[in-house]
Every structure is written in structure tokens, then in C-alpha cells.
Amino acid sequence: MLTVKNLTKTYNGSKRSLEMVTFTVRPGEMTAIIGPSGAGKTTILRSINQLIPDDSGEIFLDDQDIRQLNKQGLRRVRHRIGMIFQNYNLVDQLTAIENVLHGRLGAKSALAGMLSLYSREEKQEALDLLGEMGLADFAYKRCSDLSGGQKQRVGIARALMQHPKIILCDEPIASLDPKSTTLVMDILKKLTTTQDISILINLHQVDIAKTYADHIVGINQGLVVFDNDAAALSDEAIQEIYA
Amino acid sequence: MLQKQTTSTRFFRTKLTKALALVAGIIVLYIVAALTLGYDLTSFGAISQGFAWLFHYFMPTGNVLQFLGAIVTQIFRTFLIAVCATTVASVFAIVLALVGAKNAGLIPVIGIFIKGLASFLRNIPLAAWALILVFSFKQNELTGFLALFFMSLGFLTRAFIETIEDYGTDTIKALEATGATYPQIVCQAILPALAVPLCEWVLYMIENNIRDAVLVGLITGSGIGFLFDLYFKSLRYNAAGLVVLGVVVLVIAWEILSIQLKKRIEHHAKD
Ligand SMILES: Nc1ncnc2c1ncn2[C@@H]1O[C@H](COP(=O)(O)OP(=O)(O)OP(=O)(O)O)[C@@H](O)[C@H]1O
Ligand SMILES: [Mg+2]
Numbered sequence: 001m002l003t004v005k006n007l008t009k010t011y012n013g014s015k016r017s018l019e020m021v022t023f024t025v026r027p028g029e030m031t032a033i034i035g036p037s038g039a040g041k042t043t044i045l046r047s048i049n050q051l052i053p054d055d056s057g058e059i060f061l062d063d064q065d066i067r068q069l070n071k072q073g074l075r076r077v078r079h080r081i082g083m084i085f086q087n088y089n090l091v092d093q094l095t096a097i098e099n100v101l102h103g104r105l106g107a108k109s110a111l112a113g114m115l116s117l118y119s120r121e122e123k124q125e126a127l128d129l130l131g132e133m134g135l136a137d138f139a140y141k142r143c144s145d146l147s148g149g150q151k152q153r154v155g156i157a158r159a160l161m162q163h164p165k166i167i168l169c170d171e172p173i174a175s176l177d178p179k180s181t182t183l184v185m186d187i188l189k190k191l192t193t194t195q196d197i198s199i200l201i202n203l204h205q206v207d208i209a210k211t212y213a214d215h216i217v218g219i220n221q222g223l224v225v226f227d228n229d230a231a232a233l234s235d236e237a238i239q240e241i242y243a
Numbered sequence: 244m245l246q247k248q249t250t251s252t253r254f255f256r257t258k259l260t261k262a263l264a265l266v267a268g269i270i271v272l273y274i275v276a277a278l279t280l281g282y283d284l285t286s287f288g289a290i291s292q293g294f295a296w297l298f299h300y301f302m303p304t305g306n307v308l309q310f311l312g313a314i315v316t317q318i319f320r321t322f323l324i325a326v327c328a329t330t331v332a333s334v335f336a337i338v339l340a341l342v343g344a345k346n347a348g349l350i351p352v353i354g355i356f357i358k359g360l361a362s363f364l365r366n367i368p369l370a371a372w373a374l375i376l377v378f379s380f381k382q383n384e385l386t387g388f389l390a391l392f393f394m395s396l397g398f399l400t401r402a403f404i405e406t407i408e409d410y411g412t413d414t415i416k417a418l419e420a421t422g423a424t425y426p427q428i429v430c431q432a433i434l435p436a437l438a439v440p441l442c443e444w445v446l447y448m449i450e451n452n453i454r455d456a457v458l459v460g461l462i463t464g465s466g467i468g469f470l471f472d473l474y475f476k477s478l479r480y481n482a483a484g485l486v487v488l489g490v491v492v493l494v495i496a497w498e499i500l501s502i503q504l505k506k507r508i509e510h511h512a513k514d
Binding site: 026048049050075076077078079081082083085087089090092093094098101103105106107108110113114115116158162168 | 418419421422427431432476
């Protein structure tokens with residue numbers, strides 16, 4: 001469903017960050033990208049929804065090359081790609097439900113989005129999603145008052161509000177305690193099995209990647225050095241990825 | 244142990260020496276400047292005399308109450324000019340800042356242009372603004388308004404840009420990733436997140452502009468500044484003193500009010 005082909009990226013004035021990166025995310029699977037710090041994991045994720053411009057390559061989401069889209073087309077595609085972050089990146093001064101409703105902005109007219117003119121159905125859906133995340137009682141709490149694990153679940157609800165085909169996760173558990181980590185990973189895993197959403201997740205912890213992911217892509221200095229089923233990740237392969 | 248102690252002794256002694264050297268330097272600077280200007284160092288003695296004179300003449304005494312009506316009216320008008328100039332300037336400033344802030348990710352050249360313009364506006368002294376504008380707009384309240392407006396526009400644009408840039412790109416990128424447009428991101432993230440600091444800048448600017456409005460009035464011949472000039476030149480010092488008192492009362496009243504407003508804003512933001 002998502003295919004990245006020969007993606008190459010060099011930041012201004014530094015050495016090449018991504019070199020001919022190629023891999024595929026299959027529908028309903030969790031694909032983990034692992035690799036040492038600075039390998040290019042974040043760069044890959046941000047190139048996929050074009051938050052940063054890349055140099056060359058192809059990024060196909062269901063036969064559509066994201067890199068060839070105009071502004072409107074890109075906006076539509078972004079709306080179908082959820083994204084969650086290590087630092088949650090919510091608007092802390094707003095309530096949980098307001099943050100979840102941000103997931104609708106990509107589908108609304110500019111003005112309706114600016115003025116928060118959400119329909120009754122949209123509001124109900126946001127509440128339901130918060131309920132599914134175990135946050136029913138926190139809908140009208142300011143996000144700055146939530147714990148890290150709660151914030152990340154608001155972030156997941158925001159992504160789900162987009163009705164995404166795929167969710168990109170950039171180290172979503174790096175700031176969480178073990179209990180919240182399990183909670184968040186279980187939620188993400190369940191999305192792949194029950195809702196057929198694909199997940200592409202950057203992870204630092206190899207054991208978590210092995211436990212949860214169906215498919216693992218190993219990156220080292222911008223190169224793909226491993227691309228196979230999670231079960232096939234041997235100790236030698238890990239050594240090579242983190243070399 | 245002993246070694247350590249001597250090191251620390253030396254460290255603090257060096258610090259003390261440096262501080263003394265700094266104080267000595269400042270004294271020397273003063274003496275050099277004073278000698279060059281030909282100040283009589285004993286002239287400090289005349290200061291108390293000066294104040295005595297000031298108090299004697301500027302005390303709002305006698306039949307000063309007859310001026311009270313005119314003064315209160317003009318102080319109120321001056322206050323309104325300061326408020327108008329600041330609020331209008333802040334509307335323009337927020338638009339410029341939202342376009343010019345680096346983390347907005349709009350066209351960088353425009354950002355540089357806006358920052359340059361803001362610095363330019365801000366760095367022309369207020370008195371110069373007033374004098375320049377008097378030429379083109381003559382002596383009236385509009386001139387005073389414009390002088391305060393341009394000055395505030397420059398100041399607030401810079402302040403707003405800094406506030407917005409401090410917010411960083413994380414949340415902005417997150418909303419961009421949902422497919423939100425920049426105007427939507429402004430209304431849904433930047434403004435709600437920064438409402439408190441932005442409002443505080445506006446309150447601070449109004450406070451400054453109340454004070455400056457007096458000076459601008461003096462130059463442009465309008466408002467309370469004009470009244471002060473009039474009383475002063477016609478030797479009605481006690482009335483001029485009442486004007487000063489009135490301005491001080493206004494500034495203090497505004498300070499008290501704006502502290503209350505800030506508390507409300509912060510409290511509201513926490514709910
Ligand atoms: N904005 C930037 N400007 C210049 N170089 C950058 C920028 N962002 C990342 N890089 C460089 O690109 C390379 C890949 O960075 P990236 O953030 O993708 O790594 P990462 O695998 O996500 O690392 P981490 O695990 O620490 O998050 C690094 O060498 C980094 O220094
Ligand atoms: Mg990273």
C-alpha cells in the first residue's frame with residue numbers, strides 16, 4: 001500500500017542523510033524502522049507526508065506518487081496519513097477533544113476549520129475515540145494537565161479522527177514509562193489487526209520492534225541494511241544495523 | 244584538600260578584584276565625562292534647591308480646580324489615543340508577524356523584509372516620528388495617533404515574531420501533517436497557544452503609549468501634552484503641575500488595571 005523507492009535526501013550543507021531508500025509497507029501490517037541515532041529514521045517519516053522536501057525518489061500511496069501532487073492533492077493525501085510524535089505535539093492550551101478534532105482540519109473548508117465549526121457527528125466521533133482510548137473523563141481537560149501516556153493517546157485519537165489508511169509514528173514511546181509503553185503499543189497493534197490500518201513506526205528498542213512489528217526495516221547512515229519479516233531479525237542482523 | 248582550598252580562595256579573590264575594577268572603571272568614566280563637559284561636581288548640592296523650587300511652583304494649589312474639567316477631558320482623550328493606536332497597531336502587527344515568523348515556513352524573503360521594516364519603524368525615536376508627521380499631517384490628534392501607531396507597529400511586530408518563533412515548529416508540523424492549511428493552523432494552534440503572551444505585549448504597549456502620548460501631544464500640539472505646554476508657557480505652573488499629577492494617576496491606574504487584566508487572562512487560560 002505504501003511503497004518508498006530510491007528515496008534520497010541531503011540536508012543543506014551536510015552529508016547525505018538518505019541514500020536510495022526502498023521498502024514497502026503492506027496493508028494491515030506494522031512495519032518498524034530501527035537504526036542508530038542519526039540514521040535517518042525521522043527523515044524517512046517526514047519525507048513520506050512531505051513535511052520536508054526530499055531530493056529524489058518515489059513515494060507511492062495506493063498507486064499515487066505523493067511527490068507529484070499539487071498543494072490541494074498533498075493536503076488530501078496528508079489527511080489520509082495519520083502521524084504521532086515522541087513529544088505528542090498537541091496544542092497544550094486546548095482541551096483533549098479540541099485536539100482530537102484537529103484530525104478533521106484536512107477535510108474541512110479553510111474557514112470552517114479556522115472557526116472550529118465541527119458538526120455534531122464529528123464531535124460525537126471525537127468523544128467516542130477518546131472513550132476507546134480510555135480517556136472519556138478527560139475530554140474537556142486541558143492537554144497540559146494530562147500525563148505523557150494520556151497525551152500520546154490523545155495523539156492517537158487525533159490521528160484516527162483522520163480515518164487514516166496508514167499512521168506514521170516517530171518514536172511514540174520514547175518518553176513513556178513501561179506501563180504506558182505497553183498500553184500505547186497494544187493500541188497501535190490492535191489498529192492493524194482490527195481496523196486494517198498500516199503502521200510505520202520508528203523505534204529505538206529492538207525488543208519492542210521484535211515483539212510488535214510484522215516487518216522490520218533496518219537503517220544505518222541513510223542506507224537500508226535490513227528489510228524482512230520481524231522473525232528473520234537475527235543477532236547478526238542487529239549487529240549490522242547498529243554497527 | 245589544602246590544594247583545593249587555595250584554588251577556591253584564589254578563585255573568589257579574582258572575582259572580587261574584577262568587581263572592584265568594574266566599579267573603579269565606572270567612576271573613572273564619570274569623572275572623565277564630567278570634566279569634559281565642565282560639570283561642577285558640587286552641583287549636586289543644587290538639586291535639593293531645584294526640587295524645592297519645583298514643589299513650590301508646581302504644587303497644584305489655589306484656584307487650580309477651574310482647570311480640572313479641561314485636564315480630565317484631555318487626559319481621557321490622550322488615553323483613548325494611546326489605546327486606539329496600540330490596538331490598531333496590534334492587528335496589523337499580528338498579521339505581519341504571522342507571515343514573517345520563521346517557523347511559519349512561508350517565503351523567507353518576505354520574513355526578512357518584515358523584520359527589517361519592523362526594526363526600522365521601531366528604531367526611529369518617537370519624537371522624530373512626531374516631528375516628521377507634523378510636517379505632513381499638521382498639528383492635530385491624527386498626527387499623534389500616527390506617531391504612536393508606527394512606533395507600536397514596529398515594536399509589536401518584533402515582539403510578536405519573537406513570541407511566535409519561540410513556539411517552535413513541532414505542533415505546527417503536526418497540524419500540517421493532518422492536512423490543515425496555514426490559516427487553520429494559526430487559528431487552531433498558534434493563537435490559542437500564544438494568546439496570553441501576545442495579550443501581555445499589547446497591555447505593556449498601551450502602558451508605554453500612555454506615557455509617550457503626553458510627549459507626542461507636546462510636539463504635535465494635541466491632547467494633554469498640548470495643555471501642559473499651554474499652561475507652562477502662560478506661567479500657570481500650578482495648573483501644569485495638576486496635568487503632571489493627572490498623568491501619573493492615569494499611568495498608575497492603568498498599571499493596576501492591567502495587572503488585574505493579566506491575572507484574568509492567565510486564570511482564564513488555565514481553566
Ligand atoms: N534539519 C536538519 N538539518 C540538517 N541536518 C539534519 C536535519 N535533520 C536531520 N539532519 C541530519 O540528518 C541525519 C538523519 O537525521 P534523522 O533525524 O532522520 O535521524 P534519526 O534516525 O531520526 O535519529 P534519532 O534516532 O536520533 O531520532 C542526521 O545525520 C542528522 O544530523
Ligand atoms: Mg528521529
